[in-house]
Amino acid sequence: MSAALQIEDLRLGYEGAQGLHTVVEGFSLSLAAGDIGCLLGPSGCGKTTVLRAIAGFEPVRAGRIRLGDSLLSSAEVHLPPERRRVGMMFQEYALFPHLSAARNVAFGLRRWPRAAQRERVAAMLALVGLPNAGERHPHQLSGGQQQRIALARALAPEPALLLLDEPFSNLDGSTRERLTAEVREILKSAGQTAVLVTHNEAEAHAMADRIGVMHDGRLTHWGASRRG
Numbered sequence: 526m527s528a529a530l531q532i533e534d535l536r537l538g539y540e541g542a543q544g545l546h547t548v549v550e551g552f553s554l555s556l557a558a559g560d561i562g563c564l565l566g567p568s569g570c571g572k573t574t575v576l577r578a579i580a581g582f583e584p585v586r587a588g589r590i591r592l593g594d595s596l597l598s599s600a601e602v603h604l605p606p607e608r609r610r611v612g613m614m615f616q617e618y619a620l621f622p623h624l625s626a627a628r629n630v631a632f633g634l635r636r637w638p639r640a641a642q643r644e645r646v647a648a649m650l651a652l653v654g655l656p657n658a659g660e661r662h663p664h665q666l667s668g669g670q671q672q673r674i675a676l677a678r679a680l681a682p683e684p685a686l687l688l689l690d691e692p693f694s695n696l697d698g699s700t701r702e703r704l705t706a707e708v709r710e711i712l713k714s715a716g717q718t719a720v721l722v723t724h725n726e727a728e729a730h731a732m733a734d735r736i737g738v739m740h741d742g743r744l745t746h747w748g749a750s751r752r753g
Contacts, residue, residue, distance in 0.1 A: 529558040529718040530686060535588035537574050545586065548574050549742045556720065556735065561712060563721040563733035571742040572722045576688050579720065580613055581606035592685055612684030616691040618675040620663040626674045627659030633682040649677035653711055668696060669704050676708060680715055687712070687719040693728060705731045
């Protein structure tokens with residue numbers, strides 16, 4: 526299977542009083558189309574910085590990030606986030622409280638024809654198992670339902686890659702375990718390539734096909750998960 530995401534010798538950091546402070550160094554991985562990858566490690570190890578660089582929110586100091594045939598980032602190239610075909614789902618869900626679930630899902634489809642929007646929204650609500658929740662507002666939904674609506678919104682514009690930043694961290698243990706399995710099933714049903722960031726090892730192995738262990742800004746392992 527061809528690589529959807531290819532990261533080569535990535536260096537990330539920020540300018541400080543003493544010059545460049547390196548946060549991530551020598552980071553390389555390849556993720557096949559349709560696979561779910563996970564960056565696993567404690568807070569401060571650099572995993573979220575990598576996620577932000579893939580999305581286009583952090584500049585690349587050295588190395589390259591490719592998505593399919595497109596070069597997203599290098600020291601010389603920076604494709605704007607809106608042109609990357611990369612979707613994001615955050616731990617806070619960030620649903621618009623004044624919009625219905627259907628209008629939240631349709632938010633990224635504003636340039637689509639109205640009929641196509643309605644068809645896509647209906648398909649996404651069905652995919653996440655909430656076909657009749659379109660007229661409900663976020664406060665009328667449980668935490669798990671809100672998460673599924675946020676996932677539907679992220680998938681609606683057909684991103685080439687979906688990034689998930691600690692999406693289960695605000696949930697209790699039993700809900701987290703159930704939704705981890707549900708979200709994996711939804712992503713697999715959609716054939717969606719995705720990268721998850723988490724500090725929870727059990728969650729990483731339950732959700733991902735491949736796991737990268739990060740420590741002090743370096744990827745110390747990249748391989749198949751122990752699913753099951």
